[in-house]
Amino acid sequence: MTVVNPIKNSNTTIQFYAGLKTIGGTIFEVKYKEERFIADFGMIFQNKEGVQLRPQTTISELQAIGVIPSISGVLKNDEIDRNATIAISHLHLDHMGLLQYVHPNVPIIMGEESKALYEHLHTIEEEPHVNVAQQVKSVPFHQPIQVSEHIQVEFFPVNHDALGASAMRIITPDSTIVYSGDVRLHESDIDTANLPKVAGSPDILIIETTNVQEEFLDVNPVISSEKDVLTPALLKIDTPIIFNVYHRNINRLEILIEAAKQKDKLIVFEPETAYLVQAFQMGAPHVRFLQVEQSRIIDSIDTIQPITLAELDRNFSKVWLQSSYHNIRLLQELPVQGATYVHSNGVPLGSFDPVYNELLEWIHKVSMEYVVLGVSGHAAAAQIKWLADAMQAKVTIPLHGFTPELLQGPYKTFLPETGTIYPVSELIEEK
Ligand SMILES: [Zn+2]
Ligand SMILES: [Zn+2]
Structure with a gap:
């Protein structure tokens, strides 16, 4: 009897809309047949200095200048795609700053603490645009949730300088993809440190690389709380x-x-x-x-x-x-x-x-x-390397950094292009 690896005829694809070589602005999509799972909906920062563009009038204008990527079926000026869900890892603007342009009928999911904070930010008018109570559904940690007929997601807590920060594992019938969100990893950050135990060995790991930069590579990774x-x-x-x-x-x-x-x-x-x-x-x-x-x-x-x-x-x-x-x-x-x-x-x-x-x-x-008196919310380069190593993914995709290519380890890394649709089976194929 031969056991067929289910990944061989994978129907799952991944596409990155933004945020590959920038600190934030992350938006990517996992698609299984017609079902679409969009992870994060961040505001793109236009340059290395992180200067944010001033609010403009229309979505089309923002798309023309590259603030909003070209993504179909979820924006207010578009016809809504009933098969799309947006999941948010945490409430930093570089991960959710574009939610204000999302059509009110597109479901948004996030962790329970994130949703609670989002509702309070709505009350104090810091986040006035999304009707949080109506549009956002909260997801408990460590419980797989059926997002659509074939796509499941499970949220995991990670340590970061935003309340409720989450990693997520997206499961389709033929692929498992883990997304780190943003992570910090000082001595008491046990949630981040636990990620390999609770979500290790995926087909694909998508991981942030904020501090994976030439000048930080040898920095002592001991960061105090x-x-x-x-x-x-x-x-x-x-x-x-x-x-x-x-x-x-x-x-x-x-x-x-x-x-x-x-x-x-x-x-x-x-x-x-x-x-x-x-x-x-x-x-x-x-x-x-x-x-x-x-x-x-x-x-x-x-x-x-x-x-x-x-x-x-x-x-x-x-x-x-x-x-x-x-x-x-x-x-x-x-x-x-x-x-x-x-x-x-x-x-x-x-x-x-x-x-x-x-x-x-x-x-x-x-x-x-x-x-x-501040503390970085991001793990040091050596800690990101440790995490990627421990996750043991078949393929690791580094992003959310200026030099993601510097993340190297005893695993296959892949640097995707914005806009290209990648079948998961092709990414994990031995070359
Ligand atoms: Zn970020
Ligand atoms: Zn963040």
Whole structure:
């Protein structure tokens, strides 16, 4: 009796629409017969500096300048393909920033924590376009879900600097494809480290390579956890602190709240952020939200106490205050001279953003100290190599990096072209 390898006559294909040699903008599609599983729907960053284009008016215009790839059946300006589903690994814009252009009848799936965060971001109008409650279905981790007649997906937790970050395993009748999403792998990141155990040996592994760059190849892969890096550094600062944060990293909010408590400070958030603090049950007696007239979300905050600008002024030496860049003018009304501005991965992220210099000028103008306290959300090059190695895929496809070709190991790697449709059977064929 001969056992026929089911992959020989594979009906499964893979196509990459964007995000192969860039940090993010990832969109790829696994297709089995007519059934389409689209993984991630990221905003393409146009250049190495990561500068994002300004919003334009129409989808066609955005397609003409390459911000939205040419993908049929799922966009608002197109006739909808009932066989398509979009799955999102995590809520960073480079993985879901184009969802706002998706037709409201195309089903979107994501992990449970991601969906919860997405709904809260919708409430605070940071993600106003998608009706999350109606269009998005959440998927529990470690449970295979039937997406269409022949395609199954299973989500796995991974560690990354976005709440709910997931890897996924896509199973068709003849192929198994694992997609890492974005991953970090410091000592306590057991979810990422477990991926080979729970999702190892696929036909295809699609893996991010953000830090797989020439200059980082020999960097010591020991990266400390956010808490180990940030808490001691925060506790050393004796002046009042002004800080920025990124909403999708809920863990960072928790670290700040805990450190403020240890330092016996009041921590004051903008109303939108305070709403998230409340939603994720991180409120505490030393947490306040800044009572500003123009915020509609204030009516929805009931477990966190407000503080007025006048009270803040009087108690300023005891305060850690969040200040998003769009609210920076408020600092002129407070005695911030001599305070420390802690840049904690909020916007503007870095010098590639023109606004970043304006921020530094502001800080200089009001005589604050400037400290950068951030932690990368991405595994080091050596850790990505370890992960790819341990996954033991028949074929490894590196992407989401400037030099994915530098990922080499005792496995076959393949660098796809944008737009080409690859039958899985051809990819894994011995050459
Ligand atoms: Zn990414
Ligand atoms: Zn990410």
